[in-house]
Amino acid sequence: MSDNTPSDLNTLYFDVATAANKGGRDYQEDTLISGFAFGQNYGFAILADGMGGHAAGDIASALVAAEVFAHFQMNASSLEDGSDVLPLILRDAAEHANVRIAAHVKQEPSTKGMGSTLLAPVFSGNRLSWISIGDSPLLLFRDGALRMLNKDHSMVPQIELMVKTGALAPEAAINHPDSNTLLSVVDGNEIAEIDCPDTPIKLLPGDIIVAASDGIQFLSNEEIANTLKKFQNTTSAQITDALLDALLNLNDPAQDNISFIVVMIGENIKDKSELNPDQMPVLAVASEPSEGQVEEPAPKEKQTILQKYFYRGKEYAKEVEVKKTDDDEGQYYYYRGQRYKREDK
Known part of the structure; x- marks a missing residue:
């Protein structure tokens, strides 16, 4: 049949x-x-x-x-x-x-x-x-x-x-x-x-x-x-x-x-x-992280501030990224878009 x-x-x-x-x-x-x-x-x-x-x-x-x-x-x-x-x-x-x-x-x-x-x-x-x-x-x-x-x-x-x-x-x-x-x-x-x-x-x-x-x-x-x-x-x-x-x-x-x-x-x-890619030679297989292995830290989120500026007599604001190092942590503050150093009391 x-x-x-x-x-x-x-x-x-x-x-x-x-x-x-x-x-x-x-x-x-x-x-x-x-x-x-x-x-x-x-x-x-x-x-x-x-x-x-x-x-x-x-x-x-x-x-x-x-x-x-x-x-x-x-x-x-x-x-x-x-x-x-x-x-x-x-x-x-x-x-x-x-x-x-x-x-x-x-x-x-x-x-x-x-x-x-x-x-x-x-x-x-x-x-x-x-x-x-x-x-x-x-x-x-x-x-x-x-x-x-x-x-x-x-x-x-x-x-x-x-x-x-x-x-x-x-x-x-x-x-x-x-x-x-x-x-x-x-x-x-x-x-x-x-x-x-x-x-x-x-x-x-x-x-x-x-x-x-x-x-x-x-x-x-x-x-x-x-x-x-x-x-x-x-x-x-x-x-x-x-x-x-x-x-x-x-x-x-x-x-x-x-x-x-x-x-x-x-x-x-x-x-x-x-062409069937599944029939092609395998070069390497990614391994799972072993026990105790430290994984890469997640990237830090970007920090931004609103910075004011004037154009033709009018005040405007724009978002800018704040680039700071670990040494800057806690030493500065921002007010109305300006950077100030914190004074120790």
Whole structure:
């Protein structure tokens, strides 16, 4: 559930970084678009993992990502506000991308069979919405725990279920021939399954979101979680570097294309940019007077007299300060503005 109060839209900011590598493949079939403007609490990512071989996989992912991006630009205000029609906009974007693929295949019959996954998370203040088709994971790291937010439209969940129920041996599941089979893709035909929740999730400061192609899953979930925990107090750029290094250090010749975006959720950037004097170093703290310590005497009140004077034949009086020392005390007196010395009797 999300709180739709306007203040919530201004409570978070995003630290974003991306990474891409062709891995062990000869070419890159992933397309990744990042749509975050500096200083804004709104943004989106579009990730498409193409299939169809060198002749069409990269084209399919590019077409899907471009079509979704154009649709997002046309509906930017609704995406930014996180309005209730956002799920409809996301689904409509996917349908437009699907029509675009169908038109391309019709024009270029040699590309029949091309297609792409689609993962598009949208960040509207503290709310996260998404549309997902295929097996590109959308991950949330919060309080040390890694969760997958979207549904996996591949055979992997079914294979894992077979292992849990004892219908399949764990070692047989590792290299199962159907593990890469997709149950839903954007390929110009009717889209079998779409994951697009009607209700967004609420983001919290400290959350880390990772949207990736399935190439990131050459790392185990534990390895991803440990990397995020180790670098959670750094920057998104350092996290992307750490994840990419971990993948490349596997030296797996079968490594799939790698593309991912890391979005770190922080407190409002405006609050962070304001100087807070309470956070500045304290130079000294005034102490209370100790017992027996003599405090400074209060200053003596000024003493004044009325002094008369004459101007143009008229008598006037003005108040003047009497400056006297301790030695003067009791030795003089004043009468009608004049000073007289007191005579001892």
